[in-house]
Amino acid sequence: MDIVVLLKQVPDTEATIQIQEDGRTIKTQDIKWVINPYDEYAVEEALRIKESQGEGKVTILTVGHDRAVEAMRTALAMGADEGILIDDPAIDTFDGLGIARILAAAIYEISYDLIIAGMRAVDDDSYLVPTAVAEFLEIPSVSMVVRQEISDGKIRCERMVEGGTVVVEADLPAVFTTQKGINEPRYASLPGIMKAKKKKLEKKNLADIGLEAAQLSETGANTRVARLSFPPERQPGKMVEGETPEEKAAELVRLLREEAKVI
Amino acid sequence: MGKGVLAFAEQVDGSFRKIAYEVVSEARRLADILQGPLTAVVMGSGVEEIAAELKAYGVDCIVIADDAALTDYTTEAYTRVLSGIVKDKAPEIILLGASTRGKDLAARLAAHLDAGLAMDCIALSLDNSALHATRPMFGGKILADVVIEKAPKIAALRPNVAEVTEASGAGELEKAPVEVGQTKTRVVEKKVETTGVVDLTEADIVVSGGRGMGGADFSVIEALAQELGAAVGASRSAVDEGWRPHSDQVGQTGKVVSPSLYIACGISGAIQHLAGMGSSKYIVAINKDPEAPIFKKADYGIVEDLFKVVPAITAEIKKLKG
Ligand SMILES: Cc1cc2nc3c(=O)[nH]c(=O)nc-3n(C[C@H](O)[C@H](O)[C@H](O)COP(=O)(O)OP(=O)(O)OC[C@H]3O[C@@H](n4cnc5c(N)ncnc54)[C@H](O)[C@@H]3O)c2cc1C
Numbered sequence: 191m192d193i194v195v196l197l198k199q200v201p202d203t204e205a206t207i208q209i210q211e212d213g214r215t216i217k218t219q220d221i222k223w224v225i226n227p228y229d230e231y232a233v234e235e236a237l238r239i240k241e242s243q244g245e246g247k248v249t250i251l252t253v254g255h256d257r258a259v260e261a262m263r264t265a266l267a268m269g270a271d272e273g274i275l276i277d278d279p280a281i282d283t284f285d286g287l288g289i290a291r292i293l294a295a296a297i298y299e300i301s302y303d304l305i306i307a308g309m310r311a312v313d314d315d316s317y318l319v320p321t322a323v324a325e326f327l328e329i330p331s332v333s334m335v336v337r338q339e340i341s342d343g344k345i346r347c348e349r350m351v352e353g354g355t356v357v358v359e360a361d362l363p364a365v366f367t368t369q370k371g372i373n374e375p376r377y378a379s380l381p382g383i384m385k386a387k388k389k390k391l392e393k394k395n396l397a398d399i400g401l402e403a404a405q406l407s408e409t410g411a412n413t414r415v416a417r418l419s420f421p422p423e424r425q426p427g428k429m430v431e432g433e434t435p436e437e438k439a440a441e442l443v444r445l446l447r448e449e450a451k452v453i
Numbered sequence: 454m455g456k457g458v459l460a461f462a463e464q465v466d467g468s469f470r471k472i473a474y475e476v477v478s479e480a481r482r483l484a485d486i487l488q489g490p491l492t493a494v495v496m497g498s499g500v501e502e503i504a505a506e507l508k509a510y511g512v513d514c515i516v517i518a519d520d521a522a523l524t525d526y527t528t529e530a531y532t533r534v535l536s537g538i539v540k541d542k543a544p545e546i547i548l549l550g551a552s553t554r555g556k557d558l559a560a561r562l563a564a565h566l567d568a569g570l571a572m573d574c575i576a577l578s579l580d581n582s583a584l585h586a587t588r589p590m591f592g593g594k595i596l597a598d599v600v601i602e603k604a605p606k607i608a609a610l611r612p613n614v615a616e617v618t619e620a621s622g623a624g625e626l627e628k629a630p631v632e633v634g635q636t637k638t639r640v641v642e643k644k645v646e647t648t649g650v651v652d653l654t655e656a657d658i659v660v661s662g663g664r665g666m667g668g669a670d671f672s673v674i675e676a677l678a679q680e681l682g683a684a685v686g687a688s689r690s691a692v693d694e695g696w697r698p699h700s701d702q703v704g705q706t707g708k709v710v711s712p713s714l715y716i717a718c719g720i721s722g723a724i725q726h727l728a729g730m731g732s733s734k735y736i737v738a739i740n741k742d743p744e745a746p747i748f749k750k751a752d753y754g755i756v757e758d759l760f761k762v763v764p765a766i767t768a769e770i771k772k773l774k775g
Pocket residue numbers: 203227662663664665666687688689690691702703704705706707708718719720721722723724725726729739740741742745757758759760
């Protein structure tokens with residue numbers, strides 16, 4: 191089974207995010223970049239499927255700039271077979287839907303049975319790209335999957351919903367997105383890291399995959415970020431005083447009722 | 454018609470989710486600014502009866518897509534039917550809730566219609582006909598003002614941020630033709646509890662426990678949650694220890710919640726946890742360590758052993774209720 195993993199490089203969740211002078215983008219220097227945490231689950235799940243079937247290929251596909259190679263190499267060191275990076279100056283103006291169009295165009299050129307992605311990228315938090323890729327490729331999509339099983343050209347995905355889970359069966363090829371709980375991603379081993387250096391990592395631009403930036407500029411973005419700002423800082427509030435736990439409890443309940451009026 | 458707002462009113466097993474009322478109320482507000490009609494869409498099977506309920510929220514027209522093929526939510530069938538309704542009504546704005554279902558549907562619909570989508574918005578406004586959506590990014594560290602100019606403009610509204618407001622409306626019922634046809638996906642099993650449990654993302658009050666719980670016994674928290682009609686959440690540490698299911702995790706790699714009251718018990722306040730609950734209206738922190746970072750973000754802090762103070766709070770609330 192040939193599996194494509196959509197992998198995005200994002201700022202580490204600990205990173206301090208600063209806004210650029212233009213007020214619309216973030217400062218990218220001084221940031222530690224990592225694989226989007228959900229995409230680590232996607233890589234792991236792809237490797238497990240390949241291992242359990244004893245054959246197949248896992249391709250890492252990324253739209254991003256040169257620095258994304260590091261995240262891709264980490265995935266290759268975990269055990270993925272090869273990587274394709276679509277890098278083009280034009281991508282900076284694209285929104286999630288535009289990125290999905292690029293990914294779909296790139297996938298169009300390779301053979302695949304299954305596409306695995308993260309349920310959300312922790313930078314833009316859009317929950318959009320993989321489902322849009324599936325729509326462009328006209329194949330099924332199942333999001334927020336915590337368990338999957340493949341047999342007879344079909345995949346059964348247990349997906350998280352409010353109050354529990356639902357099992358959805360889809361014909362392959364399909365796209366599914368990973369939710370926390372699906373697996374524990376492995377660490378790249380030292381031999382894995384050595385091997386990864388020799389694995390194929392292709393770089394392409396938009397023209398290489400049959401897309402022209404000019405032609406895409408109309409469909410590349412239906413949304414634009416007008417401004418970024420910081421949310422109002424939460425101020426430290428009151429420490430609830432009292433001699434005993436009971437006194438503190440009574441004072442808290444009084445404050446919640448009379449001051450905050452939330453209970 | 455055209456130029457109006459179309460609201461997807463999410464129902465599950467014959468009742469509207471709370472988010473449905475929030476979406477319809479927010480859509481009414483936007484429709485008033487646009488001076489256009491508000492159409493609500495109800496999809497499912499056997500939903501005709503509940504659909505009329507939406508009249509009380511100022512809906513001009515209620516489109517019902519009722520079909521056995523829509524009993525369970527599947528991305529494919531719902532996108533197909535909803536996009537048909539969108540083409541018919543040609544709305545300026547489409548509003549959905551950012552629930553698990555709403556997010557999934559919004560994404561596929563946006564791709565199908567080649568429409569701009571702002572996901573998980575916390576505020577919406579209009580500047581002439583441009584839609585401005587405020588949405589958190591980078592786990593809530595940044596707020597983005599996202600602009601969509603081309604119609605239809607799609608926004609998915611985060612649960613618990615819009616007020617539910619009643620208004621009068623014609624509420625004319627209209628049945629949409631449903632032709633789902635062949636699909637490549639089907640629901641084969643459901644493991645959902647629908648009775649009595651408040652969902653974390655929709656709950657008005659959330660009580661969460663962290664590593665300070667010291668083990669899988671969350672009974673002190675559950676008792677407080679029950680007294681408050683609240684949902685129970687957890688930090689990643691508590692989930693990774695296997696004390697709570699993954700679905701309880703609040704944070705950057707868990708659920709994002711915006712309740713009016715969030716009570717964090719034995720949680721230190723790591724940045725990834727704050728990403729999931731920092732937009733709560735009021736935060737209460739209970740921690741035995743006076744230096745715990747969570748106190749810097751809390752409206753009310755109690756330095757105390759949670760096993761002593763949480764039962765005392767539960768007792769106090771019981772007392773009030775008489
Ligand atoms: C990529 C990534 C993603 C992450 N995503 C998330 C996420 O989504 N959600 C999340 O929560 N974390 C997330 N984390 C983990 C996060 O960094 C913290 O490790 C985690 O939130 C800590 O959980 P905690 O506060 O329960 O535990 P701790 O930090 O160990 O804090 C326990 C607290 O309990 C207090 N305590 C102990 N006993 C008692 C008692 N008897 N009474 C009162 N107080 C007591 C202690 O003083 C301490 O402050 C993520 C980390 C990474 C790297």
